[in-house]
Amino acid sequence: MSSARFLGAIAEYNLDLTPIAIDALQMNITRLCNQACSHCHVAASPRRTEMMTDDVIERCLEIVSQHAGIRTADITGGAPELHPGFEPLVSRLRGLDRHVVVRHNLTVTLDPHPLTGESMSHLPEMFADHGVELACSLPWYGEEETDHQRGAGTFAKSIESLRRLNGVGYGSRIDLLLDLVVNPGAATLLGDQRSLEAEFRRALEEDHGLTFDRLFVLANMPVGRYAKHLDAVNDADGYLGRLEESCNPSAAGNAMCLSTVSVSHDGTLYDCDFNQMLGLAIGDSDPLTVFDFDEAKLMRRRIRFADHCLGCAAGAGSSCSGATAPVESPSRMGCVA
Secondary structure, eight states: OOOHHHHHHHGGGTOOOSOOOOOEEEEEOBOBOSOOOTTOTTOOBTTOOOBOOHHHHHHHHHHHHHOTTOOEEEEESSSGGGSTTHHHHHHHHHHTTOEEEEEEOSGGGTSOOTTTOOOOTTHHHHHHHHTOEEEEEOSOSSHHHHHHHHOTTHHHHHHHHHHHHHHTTTTTSTTSOEEEEEOOSSSOOOOOHHHHHHHHHHHHHHHHOOOOSEEEEOOOOSSHHHHHHHHHTTOHHHHHHHHHHTBOHHHHTTOGGGTEEEEOTTOBEESSHHHHHHTOBTTTTSOOBGGGOOHHHHHTOOOOOOGGGHHHHBTTOOOTTSOOSOTTSSSOOOOOO
């Protein structure tokens, strides 16, 4: 997979894009989901069957317990709540005094489990009982835009789910963080995260009486279903070019891969969740797994970059925690439209 455009875009800035820490372990525990969103880089759906095995989960817990520097466990999917071991995993991670982030799509609370038919309505109380941080997908504060990206009825379910989360303290208690995650509905960058957060906060409060803590803005990465969409509309090269024109060295220098290691359901290690979906494992031809986890060696590794990394480096940057740099940082800033 080519990395020429990404490396060319950052070449003039003399950046040292090597690991600086491993302070977060991101675990992709399943690709099963109650939805099949058009922008999903994981291509998750109710038909996917991949699940992290018990031995991989046990090894991840062992790694976290043995490495004090790993302060955050980031649990994602699919809808991670659909993994049968999700709740015990959260409980044990919290027992290790680690900060736990769950990537939550909101609608999973209201839909029955796609395999078992069981109700998932207990999730808000479960999250609150364990004090996890929630990073919740909400493409927009309006029904039309959200349903267009994630399917009819998604917005109404998302609003009801947020109402239930507010009801157990999320969005009002400092120990129950409720973050919203926004992906644009088209091949665009959404602009200033702070301004957009204020816009979301005003709309959700006035229209629905809802509160949240932070808004994270993510670029649509040219990976998975979104890459297929770009190919279908003959815009893959154009989108990469627009990301390249918006390359921001400050964003690239704060990329998530510099301080996080991603684990797939089968235990293979990756620099990030996007590389995971592209099969770009740490170790290249001899992929490393959680059973090979060696912090010292991982800190000396060569991060595997490719042209999709332009998505993390464009504009204000994109990561699982939102923007990574101010848009006014020196860059060849252009409008991605």
